[in-house]
Amino acid sequence: xxxxxxxxxxxxxxxxxxxxxxxxxxxxxxxxxxxxxxxxxxxxxxxxxxxxxxxxxxxxxxxxxxxxxxxxxxxxxxxxxxxxxxxxxxxxxxxxxxxxxxxxxxxxxxxxxxxxxxxxxxxxxxxxxxxxxxxxxxxxxxxxxxxxxxxxxxxxxxxxxxxxxxxxxxxxxxxxxxxxxxxxxxxxxxxxxxxxxxxxxxxxxxxxxxxxxxxxxxxxxxxxxxxxxxxxxxxxxxxxxxxxxxxxxxxxxxxxxxxxxxxxxxxxxxxxxxxxxxxxxxxxxxxxxxxxxxxxxxxxxxxxxxxxxxxxxxxxxxxxxxxxxxxxxxxxxxxxxxxxxxxxxxxxxxxxxxxxxxxxxxxxxxxxxxxxxxxxxxxxxxxxxxxxxxxxxxxxxxxxxxxxxxxxxxxxxxxxxxxxxxxxxxxxxxxxxxxxxxxxxxxxxxxxxxxxxxxxxxxxxxxxxxxxxxxxxxxxxxxxxxxxxxxxxxxxxxxxxxxxxxxxxxxxxxxxxxxxxxxxxxxxxxxxxxxxxxxxxxxxxxxxxxxxxxxxxxxxxxxxxxxxxxxxxxxxxxxxxxxxxxxxxxxxxxxxxxxx
RNA sequence: GCCCCGGUAGCUCAGUUGGAUAGAGCAACUGCCUUCUAAGCAGUAGGUCAUGGGUUCGAAUCCCGUCCGGGGUACCA
Numbered sequence: 022x023x024x025x026x027x028x029x030x031x032x033x034x035x036x037x038x039x040x041x042x043x044x045x046x047x048x049x050x051x052x053x054x055x056x057x058x059x060x061x062x063x064x065x066x067x068x069x070x071x072x073x074x075x076x077x078x079x080x081x082x083x084x085x086x087x088x089x090x091x092x093x094x095x096x097x098x099x100x101x102x103x104x105x106x107x108x109x110x111x112x113x114x115x116x117x118x119x120x121x122x123x124x125x126x127x128x129x130x131x132x133x134x135x136x137x138x139x140x141x142x143x144x145x146x147x148x149x150x151x152x153x154x155x156x157x158x159x160x161x162x163x164x165x166x167x168x169x170x171x172x173x174x175x176x177x178x179x180x181x182x183x184x185x186x187x188x189x190x191x192x193x194x195x196x197x198x199x200x201x202x203x204x205x206x207x208x209x210x211x212x213x214x215x216x217x218x219x220x221x222x223x224x225x226x227x228x229x230x231x232x233x234x235x236x237x238x239x240x241x242x243x244x245x246x247x248x249x250x251x252x253x254x255x256x257x258x259x260x261x262x263x264x265x266x267x268x269x270x271x272x273x274x275x276x277x278x279x280x281x282x283x284x285x286x287x288x289x290x291x292x293x294x295x296x297x298x299x300x301x302x303x304x305x306x307x308x309x310x311x312x313x314x315x316x317x318x319x320x321x322x323x324x325x326x327x328x329x330x331x332x333x334x335x336x337x338x339x340x341x342x343x344x345x346x347x348x349x350x351x352x353x354x355x356x357x358x359x360x361x362x363x364x365x366x367x368x369x370x371x372x373x374x375x376x377x378x379x380x381x382x383x384x385x386x387x388x389x390x391x392x393x394x395x396x397x398x399x400x401x402x403x404x405x406x407x408x409x410x411x412x413x414x415x416x417x418x419x420x421x422x423x424x425x426x427x428x429x430x431x432x433x434x435x436x437x438x439x440x441x442x443x444x445x446x447x448x449x450x451x452x453x454x455x456x457x458x459x460x461x462x463x464x465x466x467x468x469x470x471x472x473x474x475x476x477x478x479x480x481x482x483x484x485x486x487x488x489x490x491x492x493x494x495x496x497x498x499x500x501x502x503x504x505x506x507x508x509x510x511x512x513x514x515x516x517x518x519x520x521x522x523x524x525x526x527x528x529x530x531x532x533x534x535x536x537x538x539x540x541x542x543x544x545x546x547x548x549x550x551x552x553x554x555x556x557x558x559x560x561x562x563x564x565x566x567x568x569x570x571x572x573x574x575x576x577x578x579x580x581x582x583x584x585x586x587x588x589x590x591x592x593x594x595x596x597x598x599x600x601x602x603x604x605x606x607x608x609x610x611x612x613x614x615x616x617x
Numbered sequence: 618g619c620c621c622c623g624g625u626a627g628c629u630c631a632g633u634u635g636g637a638u639a640g641a642g643c644a645a646c647u648g649c650c651u652u653c654u655a656a657g658c659a660g661u662a663g664g665u666c667a668u669g670g671g672u673u674c675g676a677a678u679c680c681c682g683u684c685c686g687g688g689g690u691a692c693c694a
Contacts, residue, residue, distance in 0.1 A: 055637065065636060067674055077674085103674075104637060147694070184694070328692060337620095345692045352694050381621065382689050408622085409687080416687095445656065463656090475630060478622080480687065482629065491656055493642040494630080501656045509653050542633090549633080561631060564641080575649095575658045617656075 060106025308358025
């Protein structure tokens with residue numbers, strides 16, 4: 022049984038016996054002892070003073086004595102201020118190490134016969150432009166949280182909703198048709214999503230120029246915006262698309278295909294994937310039907326101009342438009358359709374939307390609308406809301422070209438990893454293929470860790486010139502420690518030193534004990550990350566773990582330790598640290614190189 | 618205007634859900650490679666936890682006010 026549980030129970034019993042007091046759950050606070058104090062586990066005694074009617078010192082001593090008598094693993098204790106610090110026997114930590122070492126799934130909860138099923142939606146791109154840094158955060162969070170939920174025993178279905186229809190793609194289509202001169206990914210060698218994105222920017226350029234010209238002619242800004250020839254042409258294309266115009270639809274399909282091929286390459290590079298992809302062109306009509314049903318059932322209402330609305334003022338929200346006056350659907354209409362389709366397709370217990378925090382209001386409304394439409398699962402939607410990525414120059418805007426392109430960034434980071442490796446004289450003995458694969462792992466490790474280590478809910482800053490780092494609190498630092506341990510383990514193997522599972526040892530240094538304690542925390546951390554939807558919790562744990570390992574590594578020798586029991590223990594400790602670091606980093610979607 | 622989120626070292630971020638003397642990395646400075654990988658380790662310096670009150674044994678953490686920043690706010694997604 023876990024030591025915290027034992028101490029908790031013993032404390033309950035002590036309070037009953039000593040002070041005839043029945044404590045409730047959260048009055049008993051057990052935490053890890055601060056590093057600068059003697060002891061391993063700390064019980065906070067302040068809350069008991071009201072009942073013990075004694076000083077903190079006396080109360081701590083009495084409870085400490087009781088626990089020491091009744092819990093064998095507690096060797097001794099000390100009381101400082103209101104904190105009862107307990108010393109746990111080395112055997113406890115060693116047993117924990119052995120079970121961690123032997124259990125290939127240590128820290129991971131395996132799904133039971135009937136696991137909770139969670140669908141995670143992430144990525145969700147528009148098909149008119151390539152992926153940028155903001156999408157990277159989304160994709161990494163979505164992938165990682167999926168892995169973390171799996172590690173907590175859930176069955177996870179990863180899904181992507183592609184926003185493949187609407188005015189934005191019509192803009193790119195129109196611009197390509199007008200100025201593209203038949204340029205294709207094949208004849209230009211350009212990645213499809215970048216090619217289409219180019220015409221999205223091209224559209225905006227012309228559109229802006231037209232607006233300016235119209236304004237010079239005396240039109241107001243609003244008039245100019247709605248009268249510009251480019252936007253009229255794009256609108257016309259949208260109408261044609263909705264009317265199923267053959268030529269428009271086939272061009273739409275062709276250009277979307279280009280984009281999908283491009284996205285696939287980026288997804289592959291990022292190492293993210295999906296079990297099922299939905300397209301809004303396939304779900305928006307379902308949403309529309311649902312909204313019209315809502316009108317019939319008087320859940321929603323129609324205005325004179327025939328636009329459809331939901332009145333949410335009773336829920337403390339505003340009125341929300343669901344269908345435009347021309348009958349076309351809006352964003353939330355599509356999401357209603359998509360949600361319904363998903364619950365039809367899969368038996369899911371919970372739906373998680375990985376979407377930026379600028380859409381908090383949208384998802385609040387979506388849950389209410391689904392509820393009003395009679396879908397019982399509306400309230401089971403969870404919006405995993407994350408903050409924006411900001412650049413030193415401010416917010417990213419696709420149309421204005423102030424974005425950090427995903428492909429460019431990844432390629433650039435791989436180049437930096439390559440340069441640095443050459444500079445440090447590393448990996449020279451490896452084949453070109455293995456070396457290149459390692460550069461890729463390091464570059465992506467740096468990028469993924471940089472983004473995932475920060476609390477997802479917060480906005481974060483990314484400075485392209487300074488954020489690409491491989492030293493300190495970074496992914497490569499953790500990968501490096503892993504490679505270092507692997508190197509030691511290889512050398513052990515070469516010398517026929519095999520790890521003996523029967524641990525014997527006579528002493529335990531402070532650094533070794535720190536590592537044992539840290540190892541025992543891994544399962545708690547995985548659970549916490551799952552409960553709080555926070556890959557950052559895992560990232561920070563991995564850093565602390567390997568940071569402590571490096572101190573241990575520097576202070577004590579492993580292979581040249583003369584005492585074979587001690588050497589055996591240190592090898593097992595190292596192997597376990599490497600394995601946990603790898604398991605943790607894998608939950609972030611980060612691969613670990615054997616050498617670097 | 619109204620609603621939501623945030624403000625911790627020069628910079629980027631942690632802070633175990635109210636606990637002990639607030640921690641890392643980067644940048645600066647100082648040491649440590651003939652010894653298991655120096656992408657490392659050790660050290661110096663750097664803080665009115667935006668701010669004013671409140672709650673209590675105890676507040677960066679909870680409550681109220683103020684300031685600053687970001688986002689949303691009925692026919693973009």
